[in-house]
Amino acid sequence: MKPFIIGAVLAYVLNCGTNCLEKNILSKLEYFKSRPHKSRAVSITIAFLLLIGVIVGIIAYIIPEIVSSIQNVVNFFVGIDSETVHEYLNSFLTKHNIDISVSTYRSLLKTTDNAMNSLTSSLKYMPEMLTSIATHTISFASSLVSIIMGIMIAVYMLLDKEKLLHFCKKTLFILFSKKQVEGIANTIKYTNSVFNSFVVGKTIDSLIIAIIFFIGSIILNLPYPMLFAIIIGITNMIPYFGPFIGAVPVVALTILINPIKGLWVLIFIVVLQQFDGVILGPRILGDSIGLKPIGVIFAIIVGGAIAGPLGMFFGVPIFSVLFTIFSNFVEKLYNSKNTVENKLEKETNKDDDTEKSE
Secondary structure, eight states: OHHHHHHHHHHHHHHHHHHHIIIIIGGGSHHHHTOHHHHHHHHHHHHHHHHHHHHHHIIIIIHHHHHHHHHHHHHHHHTOOHHHHHHHHHHHHHHTTOOOOHHHHHHHHHHHHHHHHHHHHHHTTHHHHHHHHHHHHHHHHHTHHHHHHHHHHHHHHHHTHHHHHHHHHHHHHHHSOHHHHHHHHHHHHHHHHHHIIIIIHHHHHHHHHHHHHHHHHHHTTOSSHHHHHHHHHHHTTSTTTHHHHHHHHHHHHHHHHOHHHHHHHHHHHHHHHHHIIIIIHHHHHTTSSOOOHHHHHHHHHHHHHHHHHHHHHHHHHHHHHHHHHHHHHHHHHHHHHHHHHHHHHHHHHHHHHHHHHO
């Protein structure tokens, strides 16, 4: 089933893009107006070419940049020992005319020594982590046959999506009543709408934030601009908590290299996230999930506890769908009970009036 799962995921992800190309661009061209089948084929081809182009770009440019940045970070920390940290600390205190007591100074030295020892022990596992990444990459390459089959299946799914949907509807009508099928269809439509709006919108939003941060990093002459931009972009996918999660490693690494630039990075991230939260995010996402902040926070915490970072991201649209279904169920039961009680109350009042008149 692996190729079919890959194909279904690819078809779902690319369906939004192919629909946009087919309905908004190609259908308006004179050549494709009388050839709708060719319009579908061309839109699918363009979508897959764009996907392949993005993957090739990541492999050819972004991954080497990330590996180089990580290697530079590792080399930077490996070259630091306790004496270097002590010299840097003394220089920093002298330069800024900071006067502290002997006990505070010794406590500060002890804290930095402990932090360096912890960091050094952590870096010992870096080669093992890189080996693990290489192993998973080789394993991914060995699954190339399943991926190719998945791409072919995705193409056929996109070409015949109306027939597939019609077959699924007929199957549902066989298994369930008409009213139940309508309820299932409405739930699927709403789920699709939430996931499309949230996932696609959040991806575009985070990509724009990553590009802005990358440009700002180059202007501010920050270290590792590509690595930092990717960290900010990926963590920005998580609502509310994401920007804070991404800011911690970026600001911490910059402060270790240049404390003044670290302050500028912190200010830049705060301004960027305010821009995202107040201007960019609402314009792209709108009210796509229909959840109050408390619901989003609950979804992130529970999703993170269940499935880590992916759970924190996908927990929001999943919880939104489940909460909407539950709300509709409660509303339906409430209205039903309220109607019955009102009816009984009217009948009781009617009987009382009848008794009084007698």
